[in-house]
Amino acid sequence: MRIALAVTGTIPSRGYGGTQRQVDWLAGEFARLGHRVVLIVDPGSSHPLCEVRHASSEAQCRAAIPADADIVHFHSWFLDVPFPTLNTAHGFSPEKPRPQANWSFVSASHARNHGRKTFVYNGFPTDTYRLAGLKNDHLLFLAGIARASKNLNRAVDLAKKFNLPLDIAGGSRWRLLTRSQVRRDGVFFKSLGSRFRFHGVVDGEEKLRLLGAAKAFLNPIAWEEPFGMAPVEAMLCGTPVLTTRRGAMPEIVDDDTGRFFDSDEEFAAALDAIAGLSPQRCRDSAVDRFPISRTAKGYLDLYARILDGETLP
Numbered sequence: 001m002r003i004a005l006a007v008t009g010t011i012p013s014r015g016y017g018g019t020q021r022q023v024d025w026l027a028g029e030f031a032r033l034g035h036r037v038v039l040i041v042d043p044g045s046s047h048p049l050c051e052v053r054h055a056s057s058e059a060q061c062r063a064a065i066p067a068d069a070d071i072v073h074f075h076s077w078f079l080d081v082p083f084p085t086l087n088t089a090h091g092f093s094p095e096k097p098r099p100q101a102n103w104s105f106v107s108a109s110h111a112r113n114h115g116r117k118t119f120v121y122n123g124f125p126t127d128t129y130r131l132a133g134l135k136n137d138h139l140l141f142l143a144g145i146a147r148a149s150k151n152l153n154r155a156v157d158l159a160k161k162f163n164l165p166l167d168i169a170g171g172s173r174w175r176l177l178t179r180s181q182v183r184r185d186g187v188f189f190k191s192l193g194s195r196f197r198f199h200g201v202v203d204g205e206e207k208l209r210l211l212g213a214a215k216a217f218l219n220p221i222a223w224e225e226p227f228g229m230a231p232v233e234a235m236l237c238g239t240p241v242l243t244t245r246r247g248a249m250p251e252i253v254d255d256d257t258g259r260f261f262d263s264d265e266e267f268a269a270a271l272d273a274i275a276g277l278s279p280q281r282c283r284d285s286a287v288d289r290f291p292i293s294r295t296a297k298g299y300l301d302l303y304a305r306i307l308d309g310e311t312l313p
Helices: 018-032 058-064 108-113 152-161 173-177 180-185 204-213 229-236 264-274 279-289 292-307
Strands: 002-006 036-041 051-054 071-074 085-088 139-142 166-169 196-198 216-219 241-243 258-260
Touching (some): 002 058, 051 058, 071 292, 085 292, 139 229, 152 166, 166 204, 173 180, 204 229, 216 229, 229 241, 229 279, 241 264
Parallel strands (some): 002 036, 002 071, 036 051, 071 085, 166 196, 216 241, 241 258
16 A cells, blocks of 8 residues: 655654654554555655655645555644545644544544544554663653643652652753743742752653653643553553543553552552552553554554545544
């Protein structure tokens, strides 16, 4: 099949780039399955297994679509084009109009929150993640630290109350002074002290080291998380997740990979419970449920339905 995958941003991504990483991995898996893939991405992008065409505007994106494409899969842009299309939403924007047909989302709750039904879970090249040789006693917070919805404020409060060391990745401490909500919460000053260690934006080996060595991944989100890539990456490194029940988290976290909490009392019980979880079983659960091969199959099934003339509900 001739597949065009379109996304804004650069591939390979640096730092977070969650949507771009998903498209990068998906393109590679399609290519390994024998499909002919064209990536339509920002200038400066490359991919070892696929043809890459650069676009930095809607007009350039349209022009980059190969004339013999069987299907165009938009992960951004979301253009009306004279080809069969699938549109995958990665963010949370239920108020946004979606006049195009054939939308998919990245979890059941993500689809439901947008009034839709179709979803395919994100996937990961699971062999690139590994168990750590040793665990420390630190919790890890890894997210955009200046995004109030990720709730670093709550993570800092919990670390103080329960006397826990907290590694913080996802930006430099000064970023806490640049967004109004976290500035009002005083997170910059609350996070001063030796128990808090800021690591900036991490990637590669440093990211794997932090994910694998942590006692638990602390994810006290305060929004309807569409999927949650970092929690799954922690699980793939054998690190259980402590999280709220918002968004997709009840779909992502199971009994082998973490526990839920809302109140401080629930957090204390969850912290005790994860001590009995096996790092190997945690990893095995994530490997079984979220490989990129399963994501590719899910999208190929949707492509087949669209090419057969079905309009996705």
